[in-house]
Amino acid sequence: MTIGRAVCGVVQMCDAMDGATHVRTRRAGPLSTPLRYLSLMPLATLLYRAATRSAAAVLPAIAPWVGGKLAVGTRGRRGVVARIEAWAAQRRDPDRPLLWIHAPSVGEGLQAEVVLREVRRRHPDWQVVYTHFSPSAVALAARQGADVTDYLPWDTPDAARRVLEALRPDALVFAKADLWPELACQAASRGTRIGIIAATVSPVSRRLRWPARTLMRRGYRVVTAAGAIAAEDAERLTALGTPADRIDILGDPRFDSVRSVIEAVPPNDPALRFRGTGLALVAGSTWPADETRVLKAFTEVLRVHPEARLILAPHEPTPRHLVAVRAEARRHELPEPRLIADAGAEDPLVLVDRVGLLARLYGSAGLAYVGGGFGSAGLHSVLEPAGWGVPVAFGPRSANSREAELLVEAGAALRLDHPDPARQLATWWSRMLGERAERETAGRAAFAVLDAGRGSAARQADLVERLVGAQRRSTTIPS
Numbered sequence: 001m002t003i004g005r006a007v008c009g010v011v012q013m014c015d016a017m018d019g020a021t022h023v024r025t026r027r028a029g030p031l032s033t034p035l036r037y038l039s040l041m042p043l044a045t046l047l048y049r050a051a052t053r054s055a056a057a058v059l060p061a062i063a064p065w066v067g068g069k070l071a072v073g074t075r076g077r078r079g080v081v082a083r084i085e086a087w088a089a090q091r092r093d094p095d096r097p098l099l100w101i102h103a104p105s106v107g108e109g110l111q112a113e114v115v116l117r118e119v120r121r122r123h124p125d126w127q128v129v130y131t132h133f134s135p136s137a138v139a140l141a142a143r144q145g146a147d148v149t150d151y152l153p154w155d156t157p158d159a160a161r162r163v164l165e166a167l168r169p170d171a172l173v174f175a176k177a178d179l180w181p182e183l184a185c186q187a188a189s190r191g192t193r194i195g196i197i198a199a200t201v202s203p204v205s206r207r208l209r210w211p212a213r214t215l216m217r218r219g220y221r222v223v224t225a226a227g228a229i230a231a232e233d234a235e236r237l238t239a240l241g242t243p244a245d246r247i248d249i250l251g252d253p254r255f256d257s258v259r260s261v262i263e264a265v266p267p268n269d270p271a272l273r274f275r276g277t278g279l280a281l282v283a284g285s286t287w288p289a290d291e292t293r294v295l296k297a298f299t300e301v302l303r304v305h306p307e308a309r310l311i312l313a314p315h316e317p318t319p320r321h322l323v324a325v326r327a328e329a330r331r332h333e334l335p336e337p338r339l340i341a342d343a344g345a346e347d348p349l350v351l352v353d354r355v356g357l358l359a360r361l362y363g364s365a366g367l368a369y370v371g372g373g374f375g376s377a378g379l380h381s382v383l384e385p386a387g388w389g390v391p392v393a394f395g396p397r398s399a400n401s402r403e404a405e406l407l408v409e410a411g412a413a414l415r416l417d418h419p420d421p422a423r424q425l426a427t428w429w430s431r432m433l434g435e436r437a438e439r440e441t442a443g444r445a446a447f448a449v450l451d452a453g454r455g456s457a458a459r460q461a462d463l464v465e466r467l468v469g470a471q472r473r474s475t476t477i478p479s
Helices: 042-066 068-077 080-091 106-122 135-142 157-167 181-189 212-221 231-240 254-263 270-274 288-304 319-331 358-364 383-387 402-409 421-434 436-452 456-473
Strands: 098-102 127-132 148-151 171-175 193-199 225-228 247-249 280-286 309-314 349-351 367-370 392-394 413-415
Touching: 042 068, 042 181, 042 212, 068 135, 068 148, 080 148, 080 157, 098 106, 106 127, 106 135, 106 171, 106 193, 106 254, 106 456, 127 135, 135 148, 157 181, 171 181, 171 456, 181 193, 181 212, 193 231, 193 456, 212 231, 225 231, 225 456, 231 247, 254 358, 254 383, 254 436, 254 456, 270 358, 280 288, 280 358, 280 383, 288 309, 288 319, 288 421, 309 319, 309 358, 319 349, 358 383, 367 421, 383 402, 383 436, 392 402, 392 421, 402 413, 402 436, 413 421, 421 436
Parallel strands: 098 127, 098 171, 127 148, 171 193, 193 225, 225 247, 280 309, 280 367, 309 349, 367 392, 392 413
Antiparallel strands: none
8 A cells, every 4th residue: 555545646736736835945055955945845745644644543453454554564564763762762872873764575675685794894883773674674674783773763754843843864765666755854844964874766656657756756856965876767756856956877786785695605505406407487576367378378388398497486485386387387287396405406397485595596507587467566676697607687667777678788698578577477488498509698698788787886875975974064054
């Protein structure tokens, strides 16, 4: 449920008012504190606050009935403001800079992690608060080395006021584009510098469409500095309301993150036991729409290459999902899948029944398939197999993935856009198994794409450093 959907029926007039009902302010320098909290659209602000207050009241009541991540996240968010206040009362040192980083889920968290690691290396004395939105990010948040980690409170006026009064952050930095307007605007009004690292806005993002764009514009206007991944993201950030002179193009820290993960894998890691011949295709982060096509393609590949292997790692390996995968394999008369813990290098079909292995399993692959490109979930990370020098295939819905486009352009990936994608995948899979030189050339091209993208983490850390440093030099809001 998005805020935009929650108030979709009552904000039809907001777009017409966008830019017409606010007071214009002077252009400020790249690191001056923006006084754009005075530039609010009153109606949009009122509606946004009504929506967030309603969500904060209603979601905890319905979450137990809905279950899943909504229920887990709602329970975890219960009492979060009081927990943050308690930590601040006991541990907040006003003589030390405090950096607050928010990364909503795992993908954004991995981008933030490598930047935060560099920041901590440079400034071990800083205090760090790390928040997330999704319950899937709890474990990742715990390993950040922050002074305090927790869920982000609901973006209501009272919650924002209380946490900001308690923490008094020098800088509030959002990862990717998960900026929350109430929190950002209240923080800016107190003199806190607002930043975005790894700033990415997909061309199909709901934030670019009405009503979300209108409701969230005031938050993007108070951004002090943003590190966009690419020029297209910078343009879309500007469309959301971020002043163009506050945006720098700094690249994607995911390239650094993936490389650091791969370099940390020991040579004797059990996940690498399937490597050696290059015969295995690892299909990672798959959904049912992916699995149907991959398993059908595998039946065709086995007719030509009976030595072929498939390691299938569903995005959500729940017992129910695994049962469905087994049934689909039987429908295609494939060998019975072996679970990863019991499988050996010669097993033709291996089923991964737990999370956390995929980035290492790609090291066993001769080829890779990345899921999410046939449904609404969005294409998952294609950089992980690329970092191992593995050619990649994926479904047609890849508009949300700049790195997927880079791999296609480099000749390192196949987008399945044929009317019969299973046949297209089988043809490519068979050819790559039979033409080792072609496979290795594509693999080197994949690695080159990842290697060329490295270095963003340091540049994004520079941005964070400037935000905190500028605030420490001037702790009052300029007039």
